Amino acid sequence: MKWLLVAFWSVVILSVALLIAAYMIWWERKFAGRMQRRIGPYWVGYPHGWLQSIADAIKILRKEDIIPKNADKWVYNIAPFLFMVPPMFLFAVFPFSKTWVVADLNVGLLYVLAVSSLGVFGVMMAGWGSHNKYALLSAMRYVSQMISYEVPLVLSALVPVVLTGSMNLGAITNAQKGLWFALWPVVGWVAFVVFLLATLAEGNRAPFDIPEAESELIGGFAVEYSGWKFAMFYVGEYVHLLAVSILASVLFLGGWRGPLLPPLLWLFIKTVFMYSVLLWIRWSFVRLRVDQLMVFNWKVLVPVSVVNLLLAALWVVLR
Amino acid sequence: MATRTLEFTFDEMRVNMGPQHPSTHGVFRGVLVLEGEEIKDLIPHIGYLHRGVEKLAEHLSYVQDVPIMARNDYLGPVHNELVMAHAVEKLANIQVPERAQYLRVMASELHRIASHLVWTGTFLLDMGGALGGGSTMFLYLFQARESIMDLYEEWTGARFHPNLVQIGGVRFDLPAGFDRKVKEALQTVRNTVNEVREMVEGNPVFEQRTRGVGVLSPELAQSIGCSGPVLRASGVAYDVRKAFPYDAYDKMDFEIVTATAGDVRARYEVRINEIFQAAHIVEQALEGLPEGPIGAKPPVKAPVAVKAPKGEVYFRVESARGELGAYLVSDGSHKPYRLKLRSPSFSNLQAIQHLVRGHKVADVVVILGSLDPVFGDVDR
Amino acid sequence: MSLPQDLIQAFGVEVNDQGIPYVPKDRLPDLARALKEKGFRFFVFVTAVDYREYLELVYLIRNLDTLEEAFFKVKIQDGETVPTLSTLYEGANWHEREVYDLFGVTFEGHPDLRRILLPEDWEGHPLRKDYPMDTPHPPYR
Numbered sequence: 016m017k018w019l020l021v022a023f024w025s026v027v028i029l030s031v032a033l034l035i036a037a038y039m040i041w042w043e044r045k046f047a048g049r050m051q052r053r054i055g056p057y058w059v060g061y062p063h064g065w066l067q068s069i070a071d072a073i074k075i076l077r078k079e080d081i082i083p084k085n086a087d088k089w090v091y092n093i094a095p096f097l098f099m100v101p102p103m104f105l106f107a108v109f110p111f112s113k114t115w116v117v118a119d120l121n122v123g124l125l126y127v128l129a130v131s132s133l134g135v136f137g138v139m140m141a142g143w144g145s146h147n148k149y150a151l152l153s154a155m156r157y158v159s160q161m162i163s164y165e166v167p168l169v170l171s172a173l174v175p176v177v178l179t180g181s182m183n184l185g186a187i188t189n190a191q192k193g194l195w196f197a198l199w200p201v202v203g204w205v206a207f208v209v210f211l212l213a214t215l216a217e218g219n220r221a222p223f224d225i226p227e228a229e230s231e232l233i234g235g236f237a238v239e240y241s242g243w244k245f246a247m248f249y250v251g252e253y254v255h256l257l258a259v260s261i262l263a264s265v266l267f268l269g270g271w272r273g274p275l276l277p278p279l280l281w282l283f284i285k286t287v288f289m290y291s292v293l294l295w296i297r298w299s300f301v302r303l304r305v306d307q308l309m310v311f312n313w314k315v316l317v318p319v320s321v322v323n324l325l326l327a328a329l330w331v332v333l334r
Numbered sequence: 335m336a337t338r339t340l341e342f343t344f345d346e347m348r349v350n351m352g353p354q355h356p357s358t359h360g361v362f363r364g365v366l367v368l369e370g371e372e373i374k375d376l377i378p379h380i381g382y383l384h385r386g387v388e389k390l391a392e393h394l395s396y397v398q399d400v401p402i403m404a405r406n407d408y409l410g411p412v413h414n415e416l417v418m419a420h421a422v423e424k425l426a427n428i429q430v431p432e433r434a435q436y437l438r439v440m441a442s443e444l445h446r447i448a449s450h451l452v453w454t455g456t457f458l459l460d461m462g463g464a465l466g467g468g469s470t471m472f473l474y475l476f477q478a479r480e481s482i483m484d485l486y487e488e489w490t491g492a493r494f495h496p497n498l499v500q501i502g503g504v505r506f507d508l509p510a511g512f513d514r515k516v517k518e519a520l521q522t523v524r525n526t527v528n529e530v531r532e533m534v535e536g537n538p539v540f541e542q543r544t545r546g547v548g549v550l551s552p553e554l555a556q557s558i559g560c561s562g563p564v565l566r567a568s569g570v571a572y573d574v575r576k577a578f579p580y581d582a583y584d585k586m587d588f589e590i591v592t593a594t595a596g597d598v599r600a601r602y603e604v605r606i607n608e609i610f611q612a613a614h615i616v617e618q619a620l621e622g623l624p625e626g627p628i629g630a631k632p633p634v635k636a637p638v639a640v641k642a643p644k645g646e647v648y649f650r651v652e653s654a655r656g657e658l659g660a661y662l663v664s665d666g667s668h669k670p671y672r673l674k675l676r677s678p679s680f681s682n683l684q685a686i687q688h689l690v691r692g693h694k695v696a697d698v699v700v701i702l703g704s705l706d707p708v709f710g711d712v713d714r
Numbered sequence: 715m716s717l718p719q720d721l722i723q724a725f726g727v728e729v730n731d732q733g734i735p736y737v738p739k740d741r742l743p744d745l746a747r748a749l750k751e752k753g754f755r756f757f758v759f760v761t762a763v764d765y766r767e768y769l770e771l772v773y774l775i776r777n778l779d780t781l782e783e784a785f786f787k788v789k790i791q792d793g794e795t796v797p798t799l800s801t802l803y804e805g806a807n808w809h810e811r812e813v814y815d816l817f818g819v820t821f822e823g824h825p826d827l828r829r830i831l832l833p834e835d836w837e838g839h840p841l842r843k844d845y846p847m848d849t850p851h852p853p854y855r
Contacts, residue, residue, distance in 0.1 A: 052474065148349050149349070225696075298469075298470050299470060301461040301462035301468055301537070301543060304542070307539075380831065381830055381831035381832060388816075389840055553755070556757070557755060558757065559803075646734075648785070657758070661759070663763055671763075672764075674759070674763075681757075714831075
């Protein structure tokens with residue numbers, strides 16, 4: 016019977032996650048609009064465009080599904096699924112409150128990091144199956160970027176693990192009773208900043224959004240997709256962002272911990288805060304070039320995060 | 335399941351940056367010959383916006399030609415009108431009254447500011463993407479440019495192609511209360527440009543994208559015939575307004591803005607500084623504006639009214655992109671026998687082949703943007 | 715707007731009564747080389763004017779240090795070829811291509827003489843005086 020309950024809660028959480036992803040798009044457009052001295056969506060679902068996301072979803076699902084003549088059919092068609100589905104698996108291990116988590120894995124963080132990198136396959140397949148040089152260039156850049164930025168992501172995510180002694184996300188949240196990991200002197204600050212940057216790169220957001228660099232390679236790896244398949248890429252990106260925002264809140268900002276308000280609300284507030292920081296960076300910076308991106312990763316982020324991890328480990332040993 | 339063999343070598347790949355592209359500043363087709371991410375060559379194809387303006391000019395009278403010329407360099411229309419009108423005035427020996435000269439200077443500089451605002455906005459847009467930091471700065475700069483468009487709307491009735499210059503003077507006089515509005519608009523422009531500079535200069539991402547990229551040596555620039563900010567950023571202090579002054583420029587106090595590095599960053603700095611210089615010139619023109627007529631004759635209504643004697647002349651002005659020249663051959667009638675437009679973008683764009691070799695794909699867009707081609711000007 | 719005096723003597727240039735120098739076309743590359751050595755390094759333009767019985771090529775090169783201008787013409791008949799200046803001045807490359815495109819003048823020694831402003835398969839040279847304004851040219855018109 017337990018599996019029935021798990022199945023039910025999974026469906027609920029996934030539906031809520033997709034709905035939130037749709038509204039994250041709305042939040043981004045409002046936030047970006049205000050940064051650019053304009054309003055953003057306003058009329059659809061007056062006031063403030065509450066229904067804009069729904070309208071866009073309906074529109075994009077009704078578009079014609081155009082498949083290029085020379086596209087590799089199987090590869091081309093499966094790619095969007097492979098991109099959108101892995102981030103959804105991540106919601107299984109997030110603790111929404113002290114007792115509420117779908118799958119309380121002891122290796123929760125390992126599971127998260129492993130599954131989130133499956134999206135790369137979707138992009139590679141999209142780039143190859145599209146039979147388009149631009150898509151291929153973009154997919155190659157994406158793959159190199161993803162693989163490279165996994166390293167500082169993992170190294171900085173390991174700092175909370177080292178400080179807690181467990182990979183269980185619930186345990187990591189509990190260990191932040193006194194002080195959030197993001198606020199731990201030096202070790203926490205550095206880890207948080209490195210994690211933030213690596214998340215930006217993994218999530219394909221500016222200034223690291225080379226794969227979908229619109230002004231150079233037009234649509235990037237998704238250039239030959241239209242209609243609902245493109246929607247899957249788009250929604251997949253936002254589900255991934257939602258998942259990593261929650262992850263950052265859990266790992267560094269104390270998850271559901273907080274006085275007075277219910278734990279779910281705290282998690283929601285922290286996630287929105289993290290997401291807004293990512294948006295803020297995206298809409299202010301110009302883009303890095305691919306080789307500069309790699310240089311930044313290997314010559315700056317990786318050494319910093321290695322040293323940081325060693326310091327954290329040293330602290331734990333000496334305690 | 336059908337399989338296909340992998341026939342992909344990394345030796346040479348030809349990618350077409352087609353005429354429809356968000357970042358080629360118009361209709362430009364470049365065939366990039368790539369080796370991985372590095373560019374071995376760029377083969378430019380232009381002519382997508384060729385409208386045969388020079389042939390058309392031979393069939394229209396001088397009076398009709400002046401507003402047609404405004405559509406060439408559509409980001410700085412006054413400069414084109416000005417060069418045509420000046421060429422005819424020089425041939426036909428028509429004196430332009432002083433008030434009209436000051437008004438022409440003011441209009442030129444306002445359009446130079448507007449053009450540079452567009453350039454900065456689209457330059458940052460190319461680097462940052464339509465969804466991302468570039469578009470934020472792009473929107474701020476365009477909002478500042480709106481204040482200049484409002485000025486023009488009040489002055490001439492048209493936001494953009496003002497049809498302001500006529501042979502012998504200027505067509506519209508300033509409305510009442512205009513100098514206050516001009517000062518406000520200039521202040522808005524200055525504030526916005528300074529705000530954008532704070533956001534962008536010193537930003538390490540911007541530094542990395544623009545320093546040392548697309549370096550143009552002064553010898554190559556002169557040999558190609560690059561002029562304007564492209565030439566001045568390589569260290570050559572040549573400005574038509576100082577070298578061959580026209581209208582009231584000899585009475586204006588301004589500096590020639592140069593830089594020495596010759597890279598994209600240098601061109602950016604030159605254009606930003608030119609905005610401030612141009613604003614200064616507008617203020618001087620406003621202060622020193624004399625009273626008097628604005629056109630040498632009453633407004634010209636009949637298209638055949640202006641005749642130029644037989645002869646030829648070459649007149650040059652400094653447009654936002656460089657030296658814009660008109661070589662006019664007249665046979666004594668009211669139509670030109672031959673009009674050749676020496677467009678700055680045509681010469682500047684030639685440099686692209688030399689500048690992009692050895693750079694990465696992402697740099698093509700940045701370098702092409704820094705040359706500031708306007709394809710109406712390139713193709714005429 | 716003319717040529718420096720010593721070059722006029724050296725290269726057999728005839729100056730007509732309006733003061734415009736006409737250079738014989740075979741002396742053109744040598745004249746250009748001499749100009750470049752003298753400091754005339756800024757290439758402004760080269761174009762052509764169709765006078766029905768003959769064509770005139772018009773050149774303008776400038777010296778940015780002294781702001782002097784070298785303005786000269788080459789008179790040719792229909793069908794004659796002219797030596798190219800693109801080996802000396804890079805800017806001449808595209809300008810000569812434009813003259814070829816719109817007037818049909820061939821430049822010997824040009825590295826890549828093909829149409830630049832008009833499509834590759836256009837027939838005719840529009841800026842000539844015998845090319846009427848509304849010539850239909852499918853599929854463009």
